[in-house]
Amino acid sequence: MTRAGRPGEPAPFLWSGSALGSATGLPPRCYVSPEIFALEREHILLHNWFFVARTEELSQPGDYRAIETVGGPVLLTRDETDGLHAFANTCRHRGCLLLEGSGNRRSVVCPYHAWTYRLDGRLRAAPGMQAVPGFALEAHGLLPVRMAVWEGCIFLNFDDAAPDLAAHLGDYPELLGSHRFGDMICTWRDEIEVACNWKLLLENAMESYHTGFVHAATVGAQTSVTFPTRGEWHAIQVQSRTSIAMLETSGVPPFPPIAGLSAQARQGAFFTVIEPMTQFACAQDSMWWLAVRPVAVDRTVLSLGGCFPRETVALPDFATRAQAYYDRWRRVAEEDVGILEKQQRGLRSCKFRPGPLSSRDDVVHAMNDWIRARLPIEL
Ligand code: FES
Ligand SMILES: [Fe+2]
Incomplete structure (x- = not known):
């Protein structure tokens, strides 16, 4: 889906589709019905790059x-x-x-x-x-x-007839290119089993509305801007002149910034979703992935991994300092998982009807529309 807006220009929010004020999230059956999960697998998950x-x-x-x-x-x-x-x-x-x-x-x-x-x-x-x-x-x-393979990242697609990865990524390399993923090294991996629908993990990643509440003890309240995109992806940037890939309270100085970062990339951390299952988060000094693997309608495995530039990994105290990053990535992911498991339980109520979305849910809305456009049923 193409997100409208001036090319390359971020905005506090970018709204498309049904109007802000009348827009709501997906109906709860999209998160609890095994039949809809089977349709998603058949029409979306087996036909897109991850x-x-x-x-x-x-x-x-x-x-x-x-x-x-x-x-x-x-x-x-x-x-x-x-x-x-x-x-x-x-x-x-x-x-x-x-x-x-x-x-x-x-x-x-x-x-x-x-x-x-x-x-x-x-x-x-x-x-x-x-x-x-x-x-x-x-x-x-x-x-x-x-x-x-794009910049050292291996993607798969079960559909031999799907458009190629470059078409799927569209202008992703333009916004994220200066991070040079291809010159990075993966130094950390982890995995969390989550009792929630796979879409909740991705929706959560693309709004900073919840951060002051769910992450009060770690990263705290954040503000973000949304980028127009071309291709099957979405991006926000959490504004911060220093890296948010580790917690200031760790007492460890952050790693040096990635050489040659674009002026935009220096403004904060990009949180991106490459539809339908891949998240790459990119701060000024590192990138980490949060890739979802849907298992059942209410069970998902979250794969986490962290990468740093080659020069950073070569620093003599790299292994010790990197612990502060691994700790932050795991802790913040666990905070999200905790709230999403509660959301999953709440969505099971027979009384629930989706409420109005906030302007800060703009990418959630875009992601919901991306799903709506690909399922053979009216949602
Ligand atoms: S040799 Fe593999 S299943 Fe028999
Ligand atoms: Fe979060």
Whole structure:
């Protein structure tokens, strides 16, 4: 969805669709109905790009990482010639999960009947299959999942016919380009299981209205501006001349700012949602992701990860100082999760009808409209 406004010019809020004053959130069944969750999976989640990992997490030939996704288990591999691959993590014989976790290996051996695959997905051996007429190793390689890499960020899409990642990202690289994600290194990962609908996590990320209340003990009240965008993404910027990726109260000085940040990027931290499941937050010294993995209508896994510029990671006291960032990212995420689990419970009331949205819910409204436009039912 394109968000209207002067190109590149942020505003306190950007409103589109039904008018402020009459606009409400999505009906509660969008957050509690398994049938609507199934429609979202079928019409949205399996047809759009989503972030799963960083390329430096698979830096060596033989590196692999097994991940769960909304489309089932996926295996990322780095082959002997440095090629990066994404496959369905399922054996071509009778569907056994092939690998778990992450590590380094020379081949992928199915734990069930030992069919053995190369890291580029080709089937190398299938013991005992000689007697099967017409069986050919070449016909049973691992099933690829569509993958694209932008600035070190690995995205997947289960739809081979969907527009490419560049089209999906639109002008995202223009606003976020000076952060140079491609020169960053992931140094931290975490995961939180959340008892709420996946959309609540994303809506929450894109409004600063709640921050003075939910985050009173950490980041406190914030103000933000909204950016017009072209492509399938949204952006706000929380205004702060110093990094909000760590808490001032930690007593640790923040890391130096990223070299070459744009004038706009120096004004604060961008909070962005790349529809439908990816959040990248970018302060002046770091970026962290909050990627959602919908599991059921009221269950979501939130994947967190943190990245810093190469020069920052090389600082002698990096590991100690970085703890203040990891602590802030986890604590603030837990505060959000706490309120969202309450929101999920409240949304179950048979009496609830969506109330009026605030001007500070402008991106929530845009995200709700993005969903409305893609489901085959009237909401
Ligand atoms: S299921 Fe993998 S070898 Fe049989
Ligand atoms: Fe929050």
